[in-house]
Amino acid sequence: MDDKKIMVSIDNVGIRFNLAKERVDSLKEYFLKFTKGALHFEEFWALDGVSLDIEKGDFYGLVGINGSGKSTLLKAVAGVFKPTRGKITVNGTIAPLIELGAGFDMDLTARENIFLNGAVLGFSKEHMLAKFDEIVDFSELHDFLDVPLKNYSSGMVARIAFAIATATKPDILIADEILAVGDYAFQEKCEKRMQELLDAGTTVIFVSHSIEQVKRMCNKATWIEKGKVIMTGDAETVCDAYSAKY
Amino acid sequence: MIKNLKGSFQNFYRYRFLLQNLIQRDIKVKYRRSTLGILWSVLNPLLMMFVLTMVFSYFFRFDIENYPVYILSGQLIFNYFTESTSMAMESVIGYAPLIKKVYVPKYIFPLEKTCFSFVNLCFSCIALVVVMLVTGAPFHPTMILALYPMATLFVFSLGVGLFLASSSIFFRDIIHLWSVFTTALMYASAVFYPKSLLDGSIMQFLINLNPVYWYIDAFRQVVLNGQMFTFNHILVCALCAVVAMVVGVKVFRKGQDSFILYI
Numbered sequence: 001m002d003d004k005k006i007m008v009s010i011d012n013v014g015i016r017f018n019l020a021k022e023r024v025d026s027l028k029e030y031f032l033k034f035t036k037g038a039l040h041f042e043e044f045w046a047l048d049g050v051s052l053d054i055e056k057g058d059f060y061g062l063v064g065i066n067g068s069g070k071s072t073l074l075k076a077v078a079g080v081f082k083p084t085r086g087k088i089t090v091n092g093t094i095a096p097l098i099e100l101g102a103g104f105d106m107d108l109t110a111r112e113n114i115f116l117n118g119a120v121l122g123f124s125k126e127h128m129l130a131k132f133d134e135i136v137d138f139s140e141l142h143d144f145l146d147v148p149l150k151n152y153s154s155g156m157v158a159r160i161a162f163a164i165a166t167a168t169k170p171d172i173l174i175a176d177e178i179l180a181v182g183d184y185a186f187q188e189k190c191e192k193r194m195q196e197l198l199d200a201g202t203t204v205i206f207v208s209h210s211i212e213q214v215k216r217m218c219n220k221a222t223w224i225e226k227g228k229v230i231m232t233g234d235a236e237t238v239c240d241a242y243s244a245k246y
Numbered sequence: 247m248i249k250n251l252k253g254s255f256q257n258f259y260r261y262r263f264l265l266q267n268l269i270q271r272d273i274k275v276k277y278r279r280s281t282l283g284i285l286w287s288v289l290n291p292l293l294m295m296f297v298l299t300m301v302f303s304y305f306f307r308f309d310i311e312n313y314p315v316y317i318l319s320g321q322l323i324f325n326y327f328t329e330s331t332s333m334a335m336e337s338v339i340g341y342a343p344l345i346k347k348v349y350v351p352k353y354i355f356p357l358e359k360t361c362f363s364f365v366n367l368c369f370s371c372i373a374l375v376v377v378m379l380v381t382g383a384p385f386h387p388t389m390i391l392a393l394y395p396m397a398t399l400f401v402f403s404l405g406v407g408l409f410l411a412s413s414s415i416f417f418r419d420i421i422h423l424w425s426v427f428t429t430a431l432m433y434a435s436a437v438f439y440p441k442s443l444l445d446g447s448i449m450q451f452l453i454n455l456n457p458v459y460w461y462i463d464a465f466r467q468v469v470l471n472g473q474m475f476t477f478n479h480i481l482v483c484a485l486c487a488v489v490a491m492v493v494g495v496k497v498f499r500k501g502q503d504s505f506i507l508y509i
């Protein structure tokens with residue numbers, strides 16, 4: 001019996017970028033190219049015909065080498081990119097942890113940033129006030145609350161970002177290499193928090209270059225290369241196939 | 247269509263705190279480093295008015311009653327228009343780092359700049375009241391009606407801002423063209439000369455095609471002259487606002503999904 005709800009359905013998705021060198025930024029360039037009949041863009045498909053279904057309760061891993069399109073896929077799920085082709089359906093709220101420090105203003109203090117970042121994620125001020133202590137406790141940065149964020153180390157920024165995004169139980173948590181910058185103790189703590197969320201019914205999509213980590217934490221995985229799906233299956237099998245090649 | 251609209255409003259409701267936060271941050275950042283802080287938002291229009299009044303009453307002798315108030319009222323409305331549209335135009339590009347990382351409805355950024363600029367306009371109105379007190383200008387009961395041109399101008403500027411924000415992403419030249427255009431527009435808005443100066447010239451016809459002139463004129467009608475709006479004031483202010491908004495929203499919606507590829 002298949003009683004699992006599909007949380008994210010990715011259906012034959014393609015995302016195209018125009019490469020920067022072909023960008024027509026100004027009217028002059030546009031006219032020059034137009035008159036020369038050279039107004040075409042060099043196209044680049046960062047994702048091509050990707051289809052995946054992510055079910056409720058999955059801890060879903062994505063593996064692939066640098067530039068294979070993992071982050072692009074996550075951004076498309078989070079709504080940052082709109083697919084050029086195909087369709088993405090998301091059922092539920094998303095907490096995106098794709099690039100750390102998104103929605104942070106480095107000139108503001110950590111305290112101010114907690115509210116700003118919360119607002120960027122669509123949370124209300126009351127909600128952030130209620131969660132404030134929990135966020136500060138989790139990030140363990142009590143002594144640095146009134147320091148501008150530009151004076152933080154990248155690991156410290158990561159702590160705050162993770163704490164904010166996971167303070168509210170989202171339906172879907174997207175985590176792109178976020179554990180890479182934290183120290184060992186904090187990585188443990190994050191893993192534990194993700195496991196808690198998972199037990200409470202959150203679906204996690206997880207990218208990491210540590211195959212060992214993906215194997216340990218994920219139940220399913222997909223291997224992406226040059227924007228195409230190479231293999232989908234349970235995490236063990238996919239990771240073994242992936243590490244056999246690299 | 248109705249469902250679409252409902253979705254947009256829910257979306258807006260969810261992101262109202264972001265709007266509030268960004269406006270607060272803009273105000274904070276603008277005045278953080280200066281000693282006089284927020285006082286500058288009143289001092290700035292006052293000093294500008296002082297300079298303009300000195301210059302223009304030295305070179306020209308316009309037959310205008312209470313010239314400082316005349317010039318300040320024109321300048322305040324005109325500056326709001328230029329400031330808000332220019333800031334809205336560059337807002338999406340300015341927030342590129344954020345837009346590339348998280349999903350946020352894109353119209354928030356031009357809207358935020360238009361609101362922030364409106365806060366500045368309100369501060370400038372304090373300056374206007376100060377000048378009126380100092381120069382002994384009468385306070386007419388019609389003054390309260392100034393909210394009408396201000397509100398419609400807000401909608402008008404937002405529409406223009408949305409249009410510019412979207413089109414400048416695809417053609418960066420627009421940013422430079424717009425600053426030239428607004429400079430030219432100032433001379434066609436009767437900010438520092440009386441409209442009667444143009445009587446009989448082609449400019450008299452042209453100035454009526456300038457929406458910003460109508461907002462300035464409507465504003466002065468109730469604040470300086472203490473008279474009710476004419477029918478044309480009411481009509482033109484509303485019509486320009488609606489047209490700009492419809493065009494702005496259309497153009498912005500059409501472009502917004504590809505912004506990310508160009509910023």
Ligand SMILES: Nc1ncnc2c1ncn2[C@@H]1O[C@H](COP(=O)(O)OP(=O)(O)OP(=O)(O)O)[C@@H](O)[C@H]1O
Binds near residue numbers: 017019071073507
């Ligand atoms: N905004 C963009 N404009 C143009 N090309 C882009 C853009 N974003 C990503 N790309 C390209 O898309 C491809 C996939 O990038 P992506 O960031 O998804 O890789 P990744 O799998 O996350 O790699 P990594 O492991 O290094 O994080 C890359 O070749 C990159 O150059």
Ligand SMILES: [Mg+2]
Binds near residue numbers: 070176
């Ligand atoms: Mg990546």
